[in-house]
Amino acid sequence: METEIINWKEYIDEEKFENLLEDIFDSQGYSISLFNNEGKKLVRKNRDKQNHLVCEELRENENFCNEHYLKAQEAITGKRGNLSFCAKNRERFLFCAPFKTSSGKNLGAIVACKRAKVFDSHGDNLEENEEEVNFLKGITxxxxxxxxxxIEIRHLSAELNAKYEELALLYEIGEKTLVSDSKDESVxxxxxxxxETVNPSLVVWSVREENKNIFYRNPERESEDKFISDEIIMEICRKVSRMSSRSREPLILNNLNKYREFAGIWQDPINVLSIPLVSDSKGxxxxxxxxxxxxxxFLNDQLKLMxxxxxxxxxxxxxxxxxxxxQKLFFNVIRMLLGIIESKDTYTEGHSKRVYQISVQFAKILKLxxxxxxxxxxxxxxxxxxxxxxPTxxxxxPGKLTSEEYEIIKSHPVKGAELVxxxxxxxxxxxxIRYHHERIDGKGYPDGLRGTEIPLIARIIGIADTFDALNSARPYRAKPSRAFVLAELKxxxxxxLDSLLVELLLNNYELFIKLLDSEDYELFEDTNIKGIW
Known part of the structure; x- marks a missing residue:
């Protein structure tokens, strides 16, 4: 079985561990070195200056150390057990053994040394001293x-943290499904x-109904896919999507070159995790x-999370x-209401559409x-x-309204606000709706607001309403000239009107005037209002 390599030093409290080693080995006269399975020395603890000199001599004698470390590696691979050696006229003792848990997990090797006279004052055979060897084996x-x-506690803690982050992510995404953001923004x-969790090079949403691919590139790794054309990526996604849609199950395809369907599509290995978006009745x-x-x-844990x-x-x-x-049902109701309103006055036909379009243009310019x-x-x-x-x-x-009739007309902002x-x-x-007839100088209706007391959306609707009215014919006058409209706006x-909005309109006059003449009503790209007209 292949030896497990663990750089275990990063998992321990180094100071506490070295104090523990000192408590254990000091009374026994040992200096020790601990290695990982790659042969890298991770911990070294010297008992005293005299023993330190012995170990330094051993360290400097590379042939001696290498020989016995290699024999310790034989023990790690199971070829031999723990080893103890006497060197240089029995003046030093070196013990090498696997650094192994009671359950058999290999962490590396231990090398312990001390002066031979401390170890064996009676001249016993050092290699056969079972009591000392058993002590070292047990402590090891x-x-x-x-x-x-x-290590296991740290791994468990890391796994718990990862699971917590996954649950937090799923909770956040679940909350996102409850808010009113657009479909594209939510996806x-x-x-x-x-x-952020999987950290791929990029993600591609293959939209089935629209037969298109939407790319989401990882900003931290955007340079990695620059050598692969979008056409190749789309071809990969097309084939992968076909496979996942057939099975209706998520797929992990590590190294696409292994699969016949992708033979020759790209020279370098590419890994793909594909998650089909399917409900009971629709993909x-x-x-x-x-x-x-x-x-x-890609790993199975990532697949399950995705x-x-x-x-x-x-x-x-x-x-x-x-x-x-x-929305479509609601819009049909709105269209019906607007049709009823505009049927009362043929001169205002299309007025609400144009006020909407002009207002949207202001929203674009102002970046609301x-x-x-x-x-x-x-x-x-x-x-x-x-x-x-x-009343119709x-x-x-056709003639001038009486003061009573004018008051009735002036009630429409309040009536409309109450309805909506x-x-x-x-x-x-x-x-x-309520404040679009308020005036900057405070002489408007229904509440006589002035300046910035009037909400911005009402000020925008107010200037859009006025601009369309100035450019429209009425029973009592023909459509005014351009010069007249410009003079009136100023x-x-x-x-x-809000002077800043008037300035914006005049600076973009050609853009706004085209909206009045256009039969195609462009809708703002971020709108939730689609397909009204």
Whole structure:
């Protein structure tokens, strides 16, 4: 059986261990050296100066030491037992033996030496002194047991820490499935956390329905796969995904060159851990962990952990599908409401779409947070939803409104906010709906807020609403000229509209004006709102 090599010194408290050696061997007159199975001296303890000189002489006499150390190695390999020797006219005694636990675990060898006159004043045969040899054998076994016990405790502690980290990882990922991040963000989070644990060269999510591969490269090892083209990696993933999808079981493929399916695909060994993402009724592709260092093979423990992680990933993907279906249903209701509102006034047809699109463009320029983008989008889409409560004859009235009618019109922000406030997810979007007619100078409605008292999303919706209105025809006027719109925007800055937002609009005027004329309504890339129009 192959000898187990353990550098056990790193597992012990060196100072305490040397004190223990001193307590044991001092009274017996020994100086000792302990070696690991590679022949490396790990511990050396000298009893006193006189004995130290003897051991130094032994150390300096390399031929003598090597000869007896080799004989100790014979004992380690089972060819011979413990050995004791007398040297140089019986002035010195050297004992060599395996450093072995009572259960047979080899840790290396022990070499003990002392002056022969201390050992045998009566001139007995040193090689046959069983009492002294049995003492050394017993002590050696006890010391080895103590060290191996420390090693096992350290290993057990490391395993417990690893299991704790795995449980913490699974808990974090489980929590991630409960939050409202997008599907892609959630999968990226899971892959990133898994990558920290397994530390592969890269991970590839082979998305089945979309027939594409999404690469997640390990930032700490991004240079390792630079010699392998993406085309080769995708071909590897295609073949591996086909194998794992057939079996619906995770696969470890260490050294792809061993497998006929991958013959000739790449000259160097590549290791792959493939985890299929499958539910009872549907497959979502697979997560393929790619290792370009052939010496870093994937292990079954890693497979089991990644298999657990894959279940959370599948849950996210299934929930995402369900969420998208519910979204479509909800969006149809929103479209119906907007259709009812806009049917009351043909001049405002498409107004909510354009206000939404202009608001999204401001979000891009301002680089708003994901949360603010969500609130802004819904606030923009639903900013006029309160008009559903306004009588049609007032909205379509061609002439000037009476003061009573104008007050009714002014109620639509409050009415809309009340309608939407019943939806918990839109509690912040409500601010955009309620306050989009407030003015910077405090003369707006419904609450007379001024300046930064007006939430940012409401200020954005307000300028988007005004910009679309300025560029639209009305029953009482034709569509204004560009010069008129520019002049009005400058005049409204710092009175009705946020001057910084006006400046952004004027600096990007061509971009914003195209949004009014475009029939294709681009949706913000991070939005949860997809397929509305």
């Amino acid at each position: 076994s006890l010391l080895a047991d103590k060290i191996y016990q420390d 990226e989070y899971i892959v990133t956390r898994a990558m 979502f592709g697979s997560l393929n962990f790619i290792e370009c260092n052939p010496e870093k093979i 298999e657990s992680i894959s279940r959370s990933t599948v849950t996210i993907l299934k929930n995402s599908e369900l969420y998208e279906k519910l 947070s994901r949360k603010d983008i969500f609130d802004l989008q819904w606030g923009a889409i639903l900013h006029d939803v309160g008009k559903i409560t306004i 004859e007032i909205i379509k009235k 406030s019943t939806i918990d997810e839109f509690k912040n979007a409500v601010k955009g 005049q409204l800055a710092s009175t009705q």
